Amino acid sequence: METEFPTLSLVEGSLKINMAKIIGIDLGTTNSAVAVMEGGAPKMVPTAEGRNLIPSVVEPKKNLVGDIAKRQMVLNPQNTIYSVKRLMGRKISDKETKKQSENSAYKIVAGKDDLAVVEVEGAKYTPQEISAKILQKAKADAEAYLGEKVEKAVITVPAYFNDAQRQATKQAGEIAGLKVERIINEPTAAALAYGLEKKKAHTIAVYDLGGGTFDISVLELGDNVYEVKATNGDTFLGGDDFDQRIIDFIADSFKKEHGIDLKADKQALQRIKDAAEKAKIELSSSQESEINQPFITQSKDGQPLHLTMKITRAQLEKLVDDLIAKTMGPVKACLKDAKLAPKDIDEVVLVGGQTRMPKVQQVVKEFFGKEPNKSVNPDEVVAIGAAIQAGVLMGDVTDVLLLDVTPLTLGIETLGGVSTPLIERNTTIPTSKSQVFSTAADNQTSVEVNVLQGERPMATDNKSLGRFILDGIPPSPRGVPQVEVTFDLDANGILNVSAKDKATGKEQKITIKGSTGLSEEEVKTMTQEAEKHAEEDKLKKAAVEARNQADTLIFTAEKTLKDAGDKVKKEDKEAVETKIKALKDIMDSGSKDELEAKTKDLSEALQKVGAAMYEKPEEPKTDEKKPDDKAKAQEGEVVEE
């Protein structure tokens, strides 16, 4: 093989390695998350527990990780390690280490080189080893999800992590059996998730308000890579503090009303916590949330008491006003360090679950004077950015054949000037689609295929890309001929439309170049037009449909009378004929409602004819009604009721 393709062997080798998936991991203080590129797009990896987040909690003795470790924390506080990220690469004498030591039930002691390690039942674990357990779970979940081995990862770290901390994170990956392809900064990952480097956003600010920490970073686009210009933050400020405010508010209100401290009752407190979280989430989308926890406790005389109260968004905003204000200090300091003014920032990105709160978004927007990027789930945006970085390393993002989509719907014009879609907008190309159409009139020998582009339901409102005529269709009743129309849209946006009469095999085609080659502006205009006219278009189309339906029924009625001949009672026949005329009279001028009413009249009269015919048992009838059944039509056997 080597002699045959000597120059290819290296390429071949490197490609093989590239085939393996690299996962992106957001190794967080409170929660971690995993994402992976799939078919060119980032996707969150669900955990074995069916969630998108792994609580960063580990019980190393029993080897419990995530939700399961978190659930048993109360029973086993000395052995349950959380927020170990705060200890990564830190010395025992560091201020951070001391602070964490005061706040945690597990033991933090000095290990090798005076580095902080945790001690569980006499055994020492480095923060790397604990983090490795989380990464191992991330790896296992990803393997279960992807159905293939995962051996490489991109892991994110806070922008302020120093070399030792980054090294420790890398080691954690290696202990977990993951080759760490790259360590990237969390704010950089968030920027990648929004594709800001492609937009050439020069200077960006990332506002990250997570569960327990707040980080602000200013990044500058260097040589196609974002570099951290300045960071700041508060390591003990986050969404948990917001939750606590709501819990306190609920408990205080209840105490004021009933004189009972719910916080003293652990079970009641648990229910308040759940209710507070629910209220917080609800108030991000609505103005008011109702808290409703019946039988939360008992009064002194044994009567059941219920917790019912309303909390408004304005109330919540007042409760946490100072917490939000507290984030702005570090934001200002960070900008000062970066020697920038708020107006110098090109893009602002929101990260962390607490940034879902409208008030937080508003404060950030007011400070920077621009709408922040917030469309990506703020709990997942860092992992998604890590996956995108992983994709770049795999060659998935930069080199991949970017599959195009057709920006506008492609279709043809059908009876009554309706635009019938064949390829819907946003369909990935290359693609092809066929559909069978028929004639609208008896003995129609040709059909015109008008190829349309656009979102509007009526043909005239869309752009005609071209038209052609297929003729030589054998004369037959309407609805009988079968004309197969095929749209084939290739990867370059070249559209081949063909129409083929299935009976004769006769075919006509047209090739339309540049069917997708619209400017972004054109697509936008056309889509907006469609949205703007959606209502009136719907009415217009409904009117045409009513007209088409009326037309079909008139056709059926006339045919029925003709076929039935003298088997129909005279008065029934006259009734139908009157109704046909009534419907024909308003055919062009009638409104949708009028058409529908008259169509209904005719339909009812026609049913009477059908029913009357059944009453004659000596005349066997088939109840099949298949005007479009060609074989039967040719044999002249179709009997209409």
Added chain:
Amino acid sequence: MTSPKTGNQALAQLKRVMADYDNFKKRVVKDQLEFAKFAGKELIIKLLPVLDDLERAEAHVKDAGLSLAIKHLREVLSAEGVSELELLGKTYDPTLAEATESVDGPKNQVVEVTKKGYKLNDMILRPAQVKVGNGVSNPEPGRRVSKN
């Protein structure tokens, strides 16, 4: 003519896309099965707190009508494959329940269920909340044992 390298890259990309697609198809089948099995999951999860409330009410107002209504609701849930996790008196298992308190009682045993846990077929729908024994025995009638 494309260079050999480009050709190979294109081939690798094609293989990857095809593999992605193939895996995607497999997962769609799997997801659909899961979906059918757990289609009502989200709704049931939202209904569980209502059942909790009704049960609390039942404990307070001993009313036969209310009990019948609760029984009816339980039957509906049961027909959908929902069953309560039986945890009381068993060894604590963090995959099934969150421990909210450590109290006197047999070591590592579920002493009290404060919020019922439920599963839908084989999947944990909602882990329970339980109190777990700390190994300090409760004084029992006729016998007082205290050990630490």
